[in-house]
Amino acid sequence: MKTTGDQQLVKRINRSVLLRLLRSQGGLSRAQLANESGLTKSTVSLLVRELIDEGWLTENDVTAAQGLGRPSTPLQIDGRTRGMIGVEVAVEALRVVGVSLTGQVLCALEEPLTGTQVEDVCRQVARLVARTRTQLKRRSVQLSGVGVGLPGAFDEATGMLRFAPNLGWRNVDFVPLITKALAQAGMPPVPVHVQNEADTAALSEYEFSEGDAKDSLIFVTCGAGVGAGIVLNDRLFTGIQGMAGEIGHSILQIDGPLCSCGRKGCAETFFGARTLSKLKQPAQGGHYLGVVLQNLWTTFNPSALVVGGPSCEQYPGIVEVAKATLQSYAASAGMAAPAVRTARYGLLASAVGAAALVLHHDLRPMHTRSPASVAQPSDATDPISSTTTETA
Template identity: 80%
Template sequence: MLRRFNTMKTTGDQQLVKRINRSVLLRLLRRQSGRSRAQLAQESGLTKSTVSLLVRELIDEGWVTEGDVPAAQGLGRPSTPLRIDGSRRGMIGVEVAVEALRVVGVSLIGEVLCAREEPLAGSEPEVVCRQAAGLVAQTQAQLAGQGVQLQGVGVGLPGAFDEASGMLRFAPNLGWRNVDFVPLITQALDQAGVPPVAVHVQNEADTAALSEYEFSEGDAQDSLIFVTCSAGVGAGIVLNDRLFTGVQGMAGEIGHSILQIDGLLCSCGRRGCAETFIGARALARLADPAQGGQTLGVVLQNLWTTFNPSALVVGGLSCERYPGIVQVARATLQGYATSAGVPAPPVRAARYGLLASAVGAAALVLYHDLRPMHAPAAGAVSRATGAPVTPSTPTA
């Protein structure tokens, strides 16, 4: 038995090493498209034979494709440029918003291939999961019709999601507390006939952050904060290339940080929360909703001095309705930065607009696939086996 155990452990270790090496190559190509096999070997530290073998697997599985133009000219056989294949594999992202469901099919390079939106048919968790699963099934069929293989499904929820237990702890605008969400959504997906793929769940502000971090180039180096302003207010935080979610998924619940002692009553039961100043309902009461940007600028200032991110992104329904609040918030933040004599991080509107959280839920699948050493969690379930997705579980 001891010998067999050691053999199984060795096999598992080899699978993990292979997944890590594959992820290294994929992340290099995502950072800069057009690298050759030789360049990948040089930059990854892997042997040329290992890179050639892994690249062949990645091409066969639809992760990578070869370019038509040689990467370099010179003596000997020209090298072939490689890039992430945006046509053969994709992810489905679901945003459970307070007012609607948004479901998107997204390619490996962040292209939105299809999108659906429906008003919520009801607020009960079981009803929401059945409705979401039906939309996922329709989206998967559309992707299959385009020749796109489903890699996984991600779900963004409007509240504190405890990744360790798979529980939705707190979603005041839906009236949800301590909902065992993962079994509900996986069962609904099974009943809807969705193929057995990994399912990942996270807070919708966290997924929105991933839509910018995983698919956008430029300012998001290894850290980014996405502030979403809709019925509720939240922040998705990426630090050192990892989502920062807190012990019970409560990190980033800035809508329930207190801005005024004994202020207006909030949906959470507290008084003076940020949501009572810059939530959608609060902004609708203002003669000029853009004035809410001053308070949003204060919130951005506090996030900046707390986390020192590379970039700040603002999105959500309120920003779509009142785009002026982003400009006011940026100016307010710049005023604080000027007073302190310190350059502020860039502030911009969400690139995917109202689809940010849904696209980011799709990116959540990629986020986990490209980080094999990320700790396993109840929020990442393989529907092929019914077990949590672990680092040694193949995903391709």
């Protein structure tokens, strides 16, 4: 006999199937959703009504003929009534955005980081998140959750930030600290998700950009630190302790320049922001970025490579040099290099991606909840997967 928990999970999975279908094929009718998902028409009809009532879906005004019988009504993801808040904790600043389900930036705030003590950062983040929620409420946007991107290796299984050398943080139990700060700032109890800021940047492109990001994408972010967010097989690849993608601390030169992490010859010492600011021609750092892109390409073979971050905004020449370097390696091997594009959201990529992190978890209910994603009671509904199962 099924338990109530089992039935609720099955329902969340079924809802997620419908939402993911409509994200990839907007305009499907209820009948088409039933056909594509394998769910019964009655189940689809019931779930669609719930998703409309909760602000996930909206009906188009125009009906479409569908053979004999009554015309069908196309359905779309609703970009007006539900949204997420995303936070990037950068080395130099905090960026907070309110984002719709369709990836539209509804509002954005940025402040210089006023201190690097963890408790101080959490309080500053919570204050900006509360201000952003107020702006969303004025738009009548219902909040689904809050995502936070951090500049360091984050262990999702334990909720621990292993290290963020540019902030001087090591082994910080971050999730309870930010959850407490948000509550003290008057935030309602909504799901809070945390991840590395390069990983969240990757999700800004993977969840909201159409086209080339099929089931894999790598986002390289270049700033004071250098990191890579990796999406493989429709999932973030973070490694056993959250250290996957810490390319800024991969070694490009044995016994090279001393890095902030304590190693020598890290990639960050060749094209991190501090190094670029000292070069007469900062674009030269793009050669090393190109080497890293080549290594990521041959290691993961992603469908898309994206670069972004403060250094790419300040020194756009490094991107062009990196592309040329990558092309040179590809030509030497007689292969076609993957396309490299710049971030769709510019400096807001990590913050928008932190908001996308909420959606990423909502759309995959089979993922086990961990300390890195603290689900609190709220009116936010949790959906999505690709498995098709009927509700009992």
